[in-house]
Amino acid sequence: MSSLYCGVDIGGTKCAVALVSDRGRIVDKVYTRDHAGQDEEGLVTTVAQLIRTLLRRNSIDEQDLPGIGIGFAGHIRYRDGVVITTSNLKGFRDYPLRRAFQSHFSIPVTLDNDANAQAWGEYCFGEGQGYDDMVFLTISTGIGAGIILDGRLYRGTTGTAGEFGHTIVAPDSDLVCTCGNHGCLMAVASGLALPHLYEKKIQQGKKSRLEQLPGFDPAKIDGEILGKGLAMDDPVSREIILECGHYLGIGIYNIFQTLNPPLIVLGGGLTNWGEIYFEKIRSTFYELAGNMLHDPVRITRSAITGDAGVVGAAALTM
């Protein structure tokens, strides 16, 4: 039997547990949504049971695994495995999540931020293969990221390095982030921003074809709806997507000036907008970089979008 690894991806609505091969392939996977409504202890018990279920049905003993890797959607203090805060689940303020999981298992539990886990998965099995340094960004409701330097995840003092979503790129913007600041990259270029950007366009007197969609609610606009708008040739959807791409291009340019990496990989729901979005990101980046670009910077789409969370979490134990 080849080596297997266990990864857990705990998100705000869905929790997935998978057994992953040493090549990053999913061998078996289970998931639940029951974890979301529970308190901290309840969540841990539910997820621990889910892990056991998966192991049992694959006739795997806990001791066959090198450990359990967990990616969690929140601010994680890596050194002691404490969730400092999360905006995706109730509670979990200064909660010792790694210790709580560890009490259910005899093998080592590793806990990291979900974007870090995804970055690590992308590095081990995706577009990052063959590189020493890369930056991974996941762009969906918010913007998360992971930094790989010299073949290792760079986490910083607390474990919150790579929060590019909170870097400020437009301080005079009227768009406000969940953190309360104006003009973070997240506030102007993630899923959070979309209803506000739409509202502004409509206030400017622009007409959107999205209104023709049955049950359309402008307050609930997300990446998928704008993707539909793009397919419908809706000019407002197109403008918003280009605006998001523009700001993301600025964000990526700032990453380039800061870390000078050879590779930037983008994942997350908004990358489904496809070529029009990537084209705008790249053109903004290259225009800003001008003659300051002395080595190639590859800006590409994640190779393992769907399962990046669990694959990356499993890879944390390799």
Add this chain to the structure above:
Amino acid sequence: MSSLYCGVDIGGTKCAVALVSDRGRIVDKVYTRDHAGQDEEGLVTTVAQLIRTLLRRNSIDEQDLPGIGIGFAGHIRYRDGVVITTSNLKGFRDYPLRRAFQSHFSIPVTLDNDANAQAWGEYCFGEGQGYDDMVFLTISTGIGAGIILDGRLYRGTTGTAGEFGHTIVAPDSDLVCTCGNHGCLMAVASGLALPHLYEKKIQQGKKSRLEQLPGFDPAKIDGEILGKGLAMDDPVSREIILECGHYLGIGIYNIFQTLNPPLIVLGGGLTNWGEIYFEKIRSTFYELAGNMLHDPVRITRSAITGDAGVVGAAALTM
């Protein structure tokens, strides 16, 4: 005899060569301004002679040194020691400066960006002592920086990592950087910005006491003149200094979200503005960081401002 190290700091107007002790103290130093008007080869010959002069008068044989460390004000490709470009001296486009110096000496020559050298000096002998990670920023005519991660300079793919001065913090600003982009940190918060910021204040109808200074030329405003303005209780000087501090606070906040370092050290001419400037930087930073700050971030002034260049360059050979 305790160990000695040789550092060279090549700036746009001044070139210094020093012998430095293993504790970072200057043992002897010579400098010249003759290098500035010359072509590449002439500069190298002049500086090599200066190095020999210093060694001779200290009765030091080249072989007594582990190497020669050079900090150069420009974009350096570290792996092959090529100056890609510089805005501080004529020529030096894709010039193999390390090789040119190496042809004059039998001991290894190390060439790096001047801000990287200063950062390394600060790390070895200044405020960085006792830390594994830090970011150093030098704020004068431009903004340079060096990143230390896990006790090593992080240079990125080309060697241009840490160009925080070129990160964009105000894309809609009308202030333009030497790179041609709008609203880089350098364009809004370095010496470059000062005449433009002054002009804007005057256009807004504000009155400055600087006009009382003999021979005052608004186009030549620099950090020193604004420092005088501060001493004269000039409200316009004060406003500009606070505005620069505000944007630098945003820049430092972005560094915090990106790298989550425990220490940020500031050097360079504009830090002579003193407490009013640092207070604004810190208050902006803390306001933005809010409850996202989970471990202390020390923001402090360089301990070795005057000789940081040569000391850092020498430290590159340790």
